[in-house]
């Protein structure tokens with residue numbers, strides 16, 4: 001039963017146990033109400049501790065209840081009843097006390113926390129705000145700076161920092177419940193008063209309009225496009241300027257508004273999508289998985305080094321193999337430099353840098369990799385070179401060692417064909433910079449066994465990545481979709497859109513940068529070299545005209561100070577280039593393409609409908625388990641705005657499948673089926689009135 005009472009003298013403990021994270025479901029809310037009632041009506045009880053079993057204190061409201069009206073009592077009602085009840089209440093915080101969980105703790109008079117645990121108000125990540133009086137209580141009990149940062153970033157903070165800010169009263173490294181009972185007894189003995197936070201006031205003078213304007217400015221870049229942070233700020237402004245009874249109404253209004261905002265639906269979709277992506281269909285949740293206690297990485301280049309850092313960061317030793325000592329030393333040197341840069345920013349201690357570096361060792365000898373549980377190959381993107389590596393690995397490492405390739409395009413089935421026991425082989429596609437980007441695209445080859453796949457998905461989580469599974473196809477999920485999107489962007493340039501116009505539209509849509517600026521950043525020579533190996537039927541010759549000419553002029557992108565754009569020395573801001581303009585006009589003339597004004601709407605439709613259409617094909621061919629996995633890939637690997645829910649969610653919910661199909665058919669009539677062929681899946685969904693949610697591949 002939720003809230004069952006255990007009495008220890010004058011102190012009672014109300015226990016909650018709602019695995020896995022003690023989410024505040026209807027039963028928990030009712031349990032809180034009941035526990036308070038029992039404690040208030042029992043003369044022997046002088047203090048009540050709110051405590052949880054399992055891995056954490058309450059991690060927030062039950063998100064699965066969102067979307068339907070919550071069964072009473074609602075959490076705002078519960079926390080109000082708690083904070084007004086005449087019994088002394090102590091919250092025993094541990095694990096990740098988040099959202100409604102932290103708000104429940106703030107409805108208590110005192111808070112004791114386990115050292116090293118975290119508290120936070122992550123609602124903003126779900127598009128909503130701390131609507132159970134969190135926006136009103138936190139700035140009153142802690143301070144406005146702290147409250148604003150916690151609410152607008154959504155990032156959990158250590159309880160030690162929360163204690164410093166005033167939101168936690170005591171931190172213990174001992175037994176939390178024993179210490180909570182002792183604390184409650186101390187409070188009773190000292191006749192400590194109740195401390196309802198709603199009675200506390202804030203010194204208005206310190207937080208004028210200018211203060212809030214400065215704060216808004218300071219987070220503008222990070223919160224671009226998001227509505228929820230601004231709503232939280234308004235609530236805090238109300239907390240500063242109004243008495244609790246009035247400011248809480250502002251919170252209520254903002255909270256209702258946020259729940260109605262499509263951004264909330266999109267962000268909640270992303271929350272569940274990322275967790276769903278971690279699951280292999282048909283594999284039992286409790287299936288035994290392999291343990292990965294040591295890793296080897298082949299190649300100490302930028303990618304290999306970044307990959308290795310992910311494991312060292314979480315305490316897993318990594319052996320890095322290179323062809324010679326010089327390459328090895330260079331690679332390890334770059335890693336050290338990266339760690340030192342982080343240390344200089346104060347985000348890592350010197351001792352931690354040393355500890356991580358000690359986990360990274362180099363070798364030039366394959367036989368030294370024999371004991372690794374997982375080997376990740378990150379060498380030059382060439383089938384023959386990679387095959388050689390895997391042949392050698394197959395002969396040197398243990399037969400149960402998992403073998404992975406970091407290829408971004410090559411066929412993993414073909415690579416697996418040179419390996420003994422190919423069921424242990426798969427792709428682990430990291431995104432550059434590999435130690436920073438959150439996505440890990442995991443490529444399931446034809447023979448990859450489910451337990452190997454699930455092991456790597458769990459490992460992804462352990463190294464703080466978001467894993468998503470793709471099947472074997474050219475470019476897997478992410479790069480295959482990117483090619484559709486980039487191809488339309490390039491056609492639009494030929495038809496008259498200027499690169500900076502196109503990039504600006506994509507940026508305003510919410511992408512971190514436009515696709516043309518991204519090409520300049522990556523280097524135009526990469527595509528150029530790829531095209532050299534192809535014949536002209538295998539790529540879009542008309543679009544390539546611009547890039548081939550630029551490369552041949554030595555304009556390779558940012559690294560040479562000029563590409564599609566011009567760059568001033570030492571400045572990465574792209575500037576429109578007259579050379580590009582001339583080349584595009586030449587190409588249009590040469591290929592008989594009429595240049596015209598291109599609207600913002602057309603840019604969005606052509607780039608993102610094409611992206612979506614490729615996504616539908618990926619799903620149709622079974623190259624992704626579910627549409628939400630595609631969203632996970634595109635948000636975490638390519639910066640698609642999470643508040644739009646990912647390209648698949650956006651297409652279905654913000655635009656509509658039928659409208660997209662109509663437009664794709666219109667585009668096919670104008671541009672021909674070389675560029676536009678509606679995905680059979682899209683046609684089928686529209687014909688049947690189906691939803692992407694119904695598609696589940698195995």
Ligand code: 3H9
Nearest residue numbers: 023059060061062063064075096099100122130131132275
């Ligand atoms: C809120 O509180 C609103 C109030 O302010 C106002 C109310 C009026 N509900 O992440 P994991 C599930 S909004 C339901 O893999 P971890 C999750 O789906 C809420 N389910 O574990 C997963 O299920 P499955 C504010 C939840 O150890 C399983 O638990 N709170 C909830 O890596 C394990 O999750 C948040 O936003 C939930 N609230 O991380 C916190 N939370 O196994 C959101 C988790 O079936 N949660 N689940 O896939 C988190 O950040 C992480 O889950 C947490 C644990 C850090 C707690």
